[in-house]
Amino acid sequence: MKKLINDPEGVLNDALVGFAAANPDLIVNLEDRYISRGPTAGKVSLVSGGGSGHEPLHGGFVGYGMLDAACPGEVFTSPVPDQMLAATKAVDGGAGVLHVVKNYTGDVLNFQMAAELAGDDGLQVESVLVNDDVAVENSTYTAGRRGTGGTVFVEKMAGAAAERGADLAAVAAVGREVNDRSRSFGVALTANVIPATGKPGFELGDTEIELGVGIHGEPGRTRGQMSTAREIAGVALDAIHTDMPLSGDVLVMVNGLGGTPLIELYVVYAAVAEWLEGHGATITRNLVGNYITSLEMAGCSITVARMTPDLTELWDAPVQTPALRWGR
Template sequence: MKKLINDPKNVVTEAVAGFEAAHSDLIRVSQEPLFIVRKDAPVRGKVGIVSGGGSGHEPLHGGFVGIGMLDAAVPGPVFTSPTPDPILAATKAVDGGAGVLHIVKNYTGDVLNFETAADLASLDDIEVRTVITNDDVAVKDSLYTAGRRGVAGTVLVEKIAGAAAELGGDLQAVTAVAEKVNARVRSMGVALTPCVVPHAGEPSFVLAEDEIEIGIGIHGEPGRSRIPLEPADAVVDRLLQPILEDLPPASGDRVLLFVNGMGGTPQIELYILFRRAAEVLTGMGVVVARSLVGNYTTSLDMQGASISVLQLDDELITLWDAPVQTSALRWGR
């Protein structure tokens, strides 16, 4: 294993300290318990939005803390959920009196620990709503979940719900928007290589040089099938098929097309994938009205990518276009 780290035990705390040093204009960090919060939190009268989960998926979630997106993110150990204590502390830190929304990826540890934190927050008279993201169409259940996994589509939920909160929506309205996005987005991923977890020091699974895994999870969970390496266009077609079968768009529908890198895939390859996915959708009469391409929900150093398709309407387009100022997404200001 070759990694630019010191002690594997300190990877998360040292990375978060570096993140704070690099982006102190946007965020501040609590080290004990560990969470990242927007610099001006709590914002009085605004719904607070908190997300989090195991580290190793950066910039998810800390990279999306800031104006127009998350108010706080709670990083756990690599690929391991944070405990309820820092989630509760983050919830309190962003409570501006209008309630707090938890956006939680559908992994068992995350769901249980955020639920516990929400229960504890209610004892302090903080109203908490929860939206569980489950956009992955690869499998119904996995080693980590009951039901579908929450993967790259979570970024879209966080951005759009964050915009709704920034524009003054109440807790019920912001929760409804987050649920709407989750209901309209589907994702599917592929791995060319496994990732190496720092404290493990070895690949999370084994792929032969000529194999790829279709339907991989963001922790290296097994997918739908292991097949010989194919050209990029064929891989895109395999990823799009279950997405379009599960939530078929009609001719004339508008979508946001999101091609996400898993951490070790260069932009040049991601744009090759986007080209083909846009070609397929356009050929169906679907309008690719908005786009996002890059490494936003990663799996450490995994080579691979995922495709997400979000069905848009006027409300979602307006909220997507709304200003955002975070370290990983920034426009409109």
């Protein structure tokens, strides 16, 4: 497998060096392994993190209006508590820190330990668990539901609330509300390849797709036959709708998993818009592109959040990060 890397073991470090060079306004701590924008006095800070390979998540979302710090683990591997603790301390502005944690066992345990250690040091820490993936209960790395695309929504809207001066409890409440209102479903057309192994993480036949795949390539609900974008969008939206009936104003993300051309994501978005219109929901905001990826996996995930006017205001609030730099 060919990859644009120098050394399979050094991918994360090399990428962080590149990220630092490309984003001189951010602090990249190579030793403690976190990306931050430093503390903002009096503001609640948001810290997230997780295995690498999902870029731009999370480092690409550090900046005004979103995260204060991100802790990248090795590819598909949870960051360690020390990293999270260092990041938490580095960005605390005196108003407390919210950990945004995707529901994977390693991430959950490590963030919990980091929160306890930070608490021992007198910091106020709350956490929001993101578990928006309706595909499966329990999976390779997860007890309960996995956290996927909803993470982008949680980070954006909780980040906006923090920027406005909400206190820690209120910022955490926004994060939990966004998670409660968000649902995702992913589909893989091809497998990804972890640099350290150089081999596909799973096998898919020439006409097979994985319906409900996780962002590491974890198994989904079923192995299906390749069909049309319209049918695939229908399967995803049916699964979401069964879990959380869709109506009213919705925010939709059609997210590429890393190896799918943007032109195809727009074909999917057309199908998603058609389906939602047919079911009486109104898309009021959207994202189409690569926001939470799985290395070079071909495929997409669809995330829908049921919006309120308050959440829409938070979505529209200014944001200035490497990956999201606008207000809607």
